[in-house]
Amino acid sequence: xxxxxxxxxxxxxxxxxxxxxxxxxxxxxxxxxxxxxxxxxxxxxxxxxxxxxxxxxxxxxxxxxxxxxxxxxxxxxxxxxxxxxxxxxxxxxxxxxxxxxxxxxxxxxxxxxxxxxxxxxxxxxxxxxxxxxxxxxxxxxxxxxxxxxxxxxxxxxxxxxxxxxxxxxxxxxxxxxxxxxxxxxxxxxxxxxxxxxxxxxxxxxxxxxxxxxxxxxxxxxxxxxxxxxxxxxxxxxxxxxxxxxxxxxxxxxxxxxxxxxxxxxxxxxxxxxxxxxxxxxxxxxxxxxxxxxxxxxxxxxxxxxxxxxxxxxxxxx
Amino acid sequence: xxxxxxxxxxxxxxxxxxxxxxxxxxxxxxxxxxxxxxxxxxxxxxxxxxxxxxxxxxxxxxxxxxxxxxxxxxxxxxxxxxxxxxxxxxxxxxxxxxxxxxxxxxxxxxxxxxxxxxxxxxxxxxxxxxxxxxxxxxxxxxxxxxxxxxxxxxxxxxxxxxxxxxxxxxxxxxxxxxxxxxxxxxxxxxxxxxxxxxxxxxxxxxxxxxxxxxxxxxxxxxxxxxxxxxxxxxxxxxxxxxxxxxxxxxxxxxxxxxxxxxxxxxxxxxxxxxxxx
Numbered sequence: 001x002x003x004x005x006x007x008x009x010x011x012x013x014x015x016x017x018x019x020x021x022x023x024x025x026x027x028x029x030x031x032x033x034x035x036x037x038x039x040x041x042x043x044x045x046x047x048x049x050x051x052x053x054x055x056x057x058x059x060x061x062x063x064x065x066x067x068x069x070x071x072x073x074x075x076x077x078x079x080x081x082x083x084x085x086x087x088x089x090x091x092x093x094x095x096x097x098x099x100x101x102x103x104x105x106x107x108x109x110x111x112x113x114x115x116x117x118x119x120x121x122x123x124x125x126x127x128x129x130x131x132x133x134x135x136x137x138x139x140x141x142x143x144x145x146x147x148x149x150x151x152x153x154x155x156x157x158x159x160x161x162x163x164x165x166x167x168x169x170x171x172x173x174x175x176x177x178x179x180x181x182x183x184x185x186x187x188x189x190x191x192x193x194x195x196x197x198x199x200x201x202x203x204x205x206x207x208x209x210x211x212x213x214x215x216x217x218x219x220x221x222x223x224x225x226x227x228x229x230x231x232x233x234x235x236x237x238x239x240x241x242x243x244x245x246x247x248x249x250x251x252x253x254x255x256x257x258x259x260x261x262x263x264x265x266x267x268x269x270x271x272x273x274x275x276x277x278x279x280x281x282x283x284x285x286x287x288x289x290x291x292x293x294x295x296x297x298x299x300x301x302x303x304x305x306x307x308x309x310x311x312x313x314x315x316x317x
Numbered sequence: 318x319x320x321x322x323x324x325x326x327x328x329x330x331x332x333x334x335x336x337x338x339x340x341x342x343x344x345x346x347x348x349x350x351x352x353x354x355x356x357x358x359x360x361x362x363x364x365x366x367x368x369x370x371x372x373x374x375x376x377x378x379x380x381x382x383x384x385x386x387x388x389x390x391x392x393x394x395x396x397x398x399x400x401x402x403x404x405x406x407x408x409x410x411x412x413x414x415x416x417x418x419x420x421x422x423x424x425x426x427x428x429x430x431x432x433x434x435x436x437x438x439x440x441x442x443x444x445x446x447x448x449x450x451x452x453x454x455x456x457x458x459x460x461x462x463x464x465x466x467x468x469x470x471x472x473x474x475x476x477x478x479x480x481x482x483x484x485x486x487x488x489x490x491x492x493x494x495x496x497x498x499x500x501x502x503x504x505x506x507x508x509x510x511x512x513x514x515x516x517x518x519x520x521x522x523x524x525x526x527x528x529x530x531x532x533x534x535x536x537x538x539x540x541x542x543x544x545x546x547x548x549x550x551x552x553x554x555x556x557x558x559x560x561x562x563x564x565x566x567x568x569x570x571x572x573x574x575x576x577x578x579x580x581x582x583x584x585x586x587x588x589x590x591x592x593x594x
Contacts, residue, residue, distance in 0.1 A: 028415065031414045031415050031416050032416040032417065034410070034414060034416075035410040035414040035415075035416030035418070035419070036410075036416065036418065038406040038407060038409055038410035038414075039406065039407040039410040039411065039418070039419075039422050041403050041406065041407075042403040042404055042406065042407035042422070042466060042470060043407070043421075043422050043425060045403060045462055045466060046425050046426065046429045046462075046463070046466055046467070047425070049429070049437065049459060049460060049462050049463040049466075050428070050429050050432050050437065050463055053436065053437040053439075053440040053441055053444075054432075054436055054437070054440075056440035056444065057436055057439050057440040060439070060440060060443065067443075115333055118326060118329035118330060118333060119333075121326050122326055122329070122330050123323065123326060123327065123330075126327060126330045128580065128581070129330070129334060130330045130333050130334060131580050131581070131584060132576055132577055132580045133333060133334040133337035133338060134333060134337055135576045135580055135583060135584070136337050136338065136341060136572075136573060136576055137337055137340075138520075138587075139520045139572045139573070139575070139576050139583075140341070140569055140572060141523060141524050141526075141541075141542050141565075141568060141569070141572075142524055142526060142542075143526050143542040143545055143546065143565075144344065144542075144545075144565040144568065144569055145340055147344065147545065147561060147562070147565055148340035148341070148343050148344040148565070149340060151343070151344070151347060151558065151562070152340070152343055156356045156358075156556070157347070157355055157356050157358065157556075157558060158358060159343075159358050159359060159360045161358070162358045162359075163360075188336075188340060192337070193587075196584055196587055196588055197587075197588060199588070200588035242431075245431045248433075249433045249434065249435070251434075251435065251526070251527050252526040252527070252542075255526070255530070255546065256546060268433060268434075268435040268527070271435045271436075271439065272435060272438070272527070272531065275438070275439045275442060275531075276438070276442060276530070276531045281439070281442075281443055284439050285439050285440065287435075287439075288433075288435050288436040288438070288439040288440075289436065291433050291435055291436055292432070292433055292436040295431060295432070295433050299431060
């Protein structure tokens with residue numbers, strides 16, 4: 001797995017070596033046609049379920065349009081965007097979303113790395129047990145996990161206040177504690193994903209380097225910092241990128257635990273509330289487009305700024 | 318490994334298992350509490366009972382839960398099937414054939430994977446109401462493909478790249494027709510990858526919430542996660558905690574079973590798809 005950027009037009013490295021190249025142009029033409037025939041439907045469906053909706057959302061965002069008053073549909077250019085960007089609700093939701101993203105991803109990276117280390121070193125006997133356990137949060141429905149944490153911190157049913165001796169502290173009645181529980185449920189649910197990626201990264205760190213560093217008298221921490229982490233940079237960056245984008249779209253836990261109350265609304269939740277609950281299609285569409293643009297921006301920052309090369313990290317080896 | 322180190326790693330493993338199972342144990346415990354004990358704030362049920370399960374399978378919550386369970390199973394299985402079939406063709410082309418546009422397809426899958434669901438929901442909400450797909454199975458199956466198709470393509474492409482395709486030709490040299498060679502040699506090699514991809518896809522569709530609550534309104538198509546959010550108690554003064562937790566346990570059981578049975582494959586599929594592609 002290399003981290004250098006690939007030249008864009010090079011033939012992929014891992015081709016089946018069956019067809020001698022060059023001589024058989026008819027065959028190449030045939031492969032091209034067959035390739036698109038086979039991959040075309042999947043490609044078309046992917047465009048249909050994403051490109052089409054986002055264009056439609058953009059179009060609808062230019063109208064002042066409410067389903068509660070469907071006859072008054074008026075083209076108002078970018079006034080919905082102006083309204084949103086001029087409203088503190090949007091900026092508050094953005095701040096909440098970024099806060100959740102940064103906190104959960106940071107904690108998950110540390111925790112996920114620790115989990116991966118344990119799994120990497122775990123004795124053969126316990127490894128399947130650990131692997132199974134770690135997959136359970138990954139596979140459980142987010143809504144179920146959110147309910148579980150919500151009930152745990154709930155004043156009327158939860159054991160947390162009893163265990164911690166906090167008496168009647170209402171976790172969901174205050175912004176910071178509510179956000180803390182939301183982050184906790186998100187961290188529990190998605191850390192396994194990071195640790196599985198990091199575990200795969202750990203497996204690719206050459207054992208020889210570790211041994212050599214050991215012989216040279218490097219401490220455990222030095223080896224971690226100078227050998228292990230640099231050698232799995234690609235895996236770390238991919239995990240970070242995917243989790244950051246995923247966390248930014250947070251919705252389920254917030255819906256279940258607070259319904260956006262007490263300043264815990266994320267940008268996705270705001271867009272949902274405006275469109276589906278309040279039936280304000282124009283404003284809601286503009287919000288959806290803004291959420292999309294934020295996600296694109298985060299991806300671009302990662303790929304350009306941190307030089308995450310997805311082609312080499314995720315694509316061709 | 319020294320004895321001390323060994324003990325440390327085992328302790329670490331135990332901590333992980335507790336961490337992973339703790340919320341599951343809690344919801345399981347709640348689901349076995351009798352109506353009166355649900356608010357006693359204890360971790361374990363004092364008088365364990367099956368009442369909550371009775372409630373969702375034959376009691377008041379039956380009409381909310383059973384249709385939702387049927388919808389979830391049907392919609393997720395169809396969405397998984399469609400995306401795995403489409404992804405199979407695409408991944409075969411990517412792994413086996415040389416054609417321009419391979420990288421385009423893989424990058425598109427990547428873009429679709431990071432696409433925020435909310436940006437798809439808003440326009441579909443309006444469109445589906447216009448063309449009659451709102452609150453129907455296809456109305457969820459189609460957007461679910463945006464969740465399941467990208468990961469299916471990546472995971473399958475990773476699996477298919479590992480297949481020694483030369484073996485197919487070797488079989489043909491030995492006298493098999495190309496269809497025989499494909500069916501007898503390639504299909505058995507590809508089957509585990511296809512199966513793993515289907516499980517991962519199913520998990521992802523099963524987990525959806527945002528499409529479920531936005532694009533459905535009745536038990537005609539509302540899937541379990543959305544139904545859980547809209548559960549109501551027998552009276553307006555009664556919290557539906559018991560029914561919710563019992564339903565949560567029921568939808569978690571198949572997931573846990575799949576994980577226990579296929580954990581090795583799921584890990585391989587997830588990490589191959591994500592790290593190796």
